[in-house]
Amino acid sequence: MRRLPAIVLLSLSLPGLPMHRARADEAALFPYQGVHRHYVLHAAPNRTGPAPLVIALHGLGESVEDLRRSWTFDDVADREGFDVVYPEALTxxxxxVDTRSVKLPDGQGVVDDFGFIGALLDKLLADHVADPMRVYAVGVSNGALMAWTLACSMSDRLAGLAALISGMVERQAEQCHPKHLVPLLVLAGTDDLVQDYDGGMGDNFRLMSVPETLEFWRRLRGCTGMSMRELPAHAPDDPTEAVRVDWTSCRDSSPQRFWRIEGGGHHLPSFFPLSEREKQQRHGGRSQAIETAEEVWAFFHALPTK
Incomplete structure (x- = not known):
C-alpha cells in the first residue's frame, strides 16, 4: 500500500477544449459561518422555471474556474438544459470529514462545507432556480471526497451522485448512515497514483481503494448481479481501456455504475489529449475512450426524479 502525501495539488486544465459561448453566469458571494463563500451559477439558456441542478465540486488546490476549464460540462448543460452551481472551497x-477539517480564517472553529453546500442549495431552491426533484452532485478528486460525504449525509436531497477519481476515506465509511441510497456513478483510473486507486495511508487518514469503496456501497445496496462492457478504443494511440460495470438486482433498484479506466491516471477521460503542461505534472495518462461530462449527465438524465 503506497503512502499518500498529506497535500496533493491537482490541476486539470485542458487547453484546446471548445470555447464556451458567452453567457451571463452568476458569480456571487454567499455568507456562511461569518465568511463570504464564493460560487458560480451557470444557468442553462432559454429556460423557464426551475431546472435540473448539478452541484459540481472542484479538486484540491483548484478554483471554480479551474474545474470549469477542465471539462465540457457547461457545454453539455447548455445543450441539455440544466444548471450547474460551482461552490468554491476555502483555501x-x-x-x-472531521479528521480532515479545514480551519476557519479567524481560527475559531472549522469549516462546515456540508452545511455550506446545503444552505446554498436552500437558497437556489427558494429562488426557484432548481427543481428539488432533480438535484445532482458531482465531485472531482478532493471534490469527490466531499461528494462521498453528501452521499452519506444528504442522500434525501439528491437524485444522483458522481464521484470521480477518488475513493472514500475510511473515516467516511465509519460515519456513513444514508437515509436512502442515492444512485451512484464512480470513475477511476487503475494507474492513478495521486488519489491512489489501491488506497493508502496519509498522516491521519486511510484512503480506501476504489474496489473497497465500491464494495462498501454494493453491500449497502444489496446488489447480487453485475454486467460489464468494454468500450473500443476511441483513438489509435490511446493505451487505456474504458470498462463500464453496472451492478444489478439491487434493493430499491438504486443503480451503481463504475467506469474503470484501465491504465488511466489522475485525469478525467476526454477525447482531447493532454497538453504538454499536463504531461509534465506526471499525473499519469488520460484516457480518450469516453468524454466524462457526457457520461455523467447521461447517467443523471436516465434516472427517475427523486
Whole structure:
C-alpha cells in the first residue's frame, strides 16, 4: 500500500477544449459561518422555471474556474438544459470529514462545507432556480471526497451522485448512515497514483481503494448481479481501456455504475489529449475512450426524479 502525501495539488486544465459561448453566469458571494463563500451559477439558456441542478465540486488546490476549464460540462448543460452551481472551497480544500477539517480564517472553529453546500442549495431552491426533484452532485478528486460525504449525509436531497477519481476515506465509511441510497456513478483510473486507486495511508487518514469503496456501497445496496462492457478504443494511440460495470438486482433498484479506466491516471477521460503542461505534472495518462461530462449527465438524465 503506497503512502499518500498529506497535500496533493491537482490541476486539470485542458487547453484546446471548445470555447464556451458567452453567457451571463452568476458569480456571487454567499455568507456562511461569518465568511463570504464564493460560487458560480451557470444557468442553462432559454429556460423557464426551475431546472435540473448539478452541484459540481472542484479538486484540491483548484478554483471554480479551474474545474470549469477542465471539462465540457457547461457545454453539455447548455445543450441539455440544466444548471450547474460551482461552490468554491476555502483555501482550495474541502472539509469533508472531521479528521480532515479545514480551519476557519479567524481560527475559531472549522469549516462546515456540508452545511455550506446545503444552505446554498436552500437558497437556489427558494429562488426557484432548481427543481428539488432533480438535484445532482458531482465531485472531482478532493471534490469527490466531499461528494462521498453528501452521499452519506444528504442522500434525501439528491437524485444522483458522481464521484470521480477518488475513493472514500475510511473515516467516511465509519460515519456513513444514508437515509436512502442515492444512485451512484464512480470513475477511476487503475494507474492513478495521486488519489491512489489501491488506497493508502496519509498522516491521519486511510484512503480506501476504489474496489473497497465500491464494495462498501454494493453491500449497502444489496446488489447480487453485475454486467460489464468494454468500450473500443476511441483513438489509435490511446493505451487505456474504458470498462463500464453496472451492478444489478439491487434493493430499491438504486443503480451503481463504475467506469474503470484501465491504465488511466489522475485525469478525467476526454477525447482531447493532454497538453504538454499536463504531461509534465506526471499525473499519469488520460484516457480518450469516453468524454466524462457526457457520461455523467447521461447517467443523471436516465434516472427517475427523486
Amino acid at each position: 482550495g480544500r474541502w472539509s469533508y
